[in-house]
Amino acid sequence: MVWEPKRRGAIVKRDVDDHTIMERSLLVKRYELELDRKKCIGCGICADACPKEAIKYSPAEFKGIRAISRPSIDFDPELCVLCGECVTVCPLHALTMRMDGAERIPVVELNVFAQATRKRW
Numbered sequence: 001m002v003w004e005p006k007r008r009g010a011i012v013k014r015d016v017d018d019h020t021i022m023e024r025s026l027l028v029k030r031y032e033l034e035l036d037r038k039k040c041i042g043c044g045i046c047a048d049a050c051p052k053e054a055i056k057y058s059p060a061e062f063k064g065i066r067a068i069s070r071p072s073i074d075f076d077p078e079l080c081v082l083c084g085e086c087v088t089v090c091p092l093h094a095l096t097m098r099m100d101g102a103e104r105i106p107v108v109e110l111n112v113f114a115q116a117t118r119k120r121w
């Protein structure tokens with residue numbers, strides 16, 4: 001694998017146990033979006049709500065009538081802008097957004113919900 005230097009401000013995605021963490025570290029701020037896969041049921045609501053289409057939804061796979069995998073989601077760090085909109089719509093609180101370690105959601109603080117989310121609320 002070819003080593004590439006990390007772009008300043010780029011989102012780094014990593015998996016730790018049952019959690020997927022998206023992190024952007026700036027000079028004075030650190031943003032984190034975390035998915036708890038134990039809580040997530042793969043309903044896909046967050047994927048519908050994401051204004052950047054940064055959440056890929058994978059349906060359950062079946063072999064005959066037997067499910068061999070659950071529905072799930074994954075993030076695209078190239079598309080995500082860490083707005084936190086997905087966090088506001090998750091019915092199971094499987095998503096958490098942190099700014100400098102504190103639970104804060106940018107779209108809530110700035111009151112910039114996309115129209116689709118306004119209709120849901």
Ligand code: SF4
Pocket residue numbers: 035039040041042043044045046047072073089090091092093094095
């Ligand atoms: S809305 Fe929540 S439970 Fe549903 S797929 Fe997204 S993270 Fe999982």
Ligand code: SF4
Pocket residue numbers: 033049050051052053054055075079080081082083084085086087
């Ligand atoms: S933080 Fe915003 S851009 Fe990133 S996955 Fe969630 S809704 Fe999409």
